[in-house]
Amino acid sequence: DSGVTQTPKHLITATGQRVTLRCSPRSGDLSVYWYQQSLDQGLQFLIQYYNGEERAKGNILERFSAQQFPDLHSELNLSSLELGDSALYFCASSVVGNPYEQYFGPGTRLTVT
Amino acid sequence: AQSVTQPDIHITVSEGASLELRCNYSYGATPYLFWYVQSPGQGLQLLLKYFSGDTLVQGIKGFEAEFKRSQSSFNLRKPSVHWSDAAEYFCAVGTLGAGNQFYFGTGTSLTVIP
Numbered sequence: 001d002s003g004v005t006q007t008p009k010h011l012i013t014a015t016g017q018r019v020t021l022r023c024s025p026r027s028g029d030l031s032v033y034w035y036q037q038s039l040d041q042g043l044q045f046l047i048q049y050y051n052g053e054e055r056a057k058g059n060i061l062e063r064f065s066a067q068q069f070p071d072l073h074s075e076l077n078l079s080s081l082e083l084g085d086s087a088l089y090f091c092a093s094s095v096v097g098n099p100y101e102q103y104f105g106p107g108t109r110l111t112v113t
Numbered sequence: 114a115q116s117v118t119q120p121d122i123h124i125t126v127s128e129g130a131s132l133e134l135r136c137n138y139s140y141g142a143t144p145y146l147f148w149y150v151q152s153p154g155q156g157l158q159l160l161l162k163y164f165s166g167d168t169l170v171q172g173i174k175g176f177e178a179e180f181k182r183s184q185s186s187f188n189l190r191k192p193s194v195h196w197s198d199a200a201e202y203f204c205a206v207g208t209l210g211a212g213n214q215f216y217f218g219t220g221t222s223l224t225v226i227p
Contacts, residue, residue: 002156002158004156033215035215042217042218042219042220043157043203043217043220044217045214045215045216045217056214058214090156090157092156092157100145100147100162100164100207100215101159101162102159102215103159104149104156104157104158105156106154106155106156107156
């Protein structure tokens, strides 16, 4: 158990819909990272937040957005969903002062039908 | 552009045999290198990391990796594989500059046969 929690574990929705994925980092970690893992694209970095502020952006679509709240939990919002958005979405948090020591949550499996 | 290549999509080894998983990276500066393991239905777990210093790094679960700058490689090794090592292994490069970004390889799936 990494200490990073993600909800829900599974999500099934239809094309065109909007969903919100939630992540709680490990206690004391200020950074949250979101990743998408799909068969086509592999594991891709989406976005990073540090203490409520966006810090880095990767291959995140404009239909996707994220935020980090004052209690440091983060939400990833996916809108206008397409079949190709079906994937595992991971959240990770990192040790303060060491952005590369990341601890991953169990993931949310999103299925778009 | 930064990239990570894991040339072996799938590897099968016998339990007790040695293991080497290959990883090559492309990055202009000194990279930060990582190996992660993903068991079925699980998130990724950090096995080991290289930032600087000794090029042979030790990780958890008996794994080690060696950074070879001349070959742009960071291969993962284990002298004796256990059945519980069957999983997906990802090599990653971390970069500084425009944010802290991670680039993952496509992964190597390890099967361990008794």
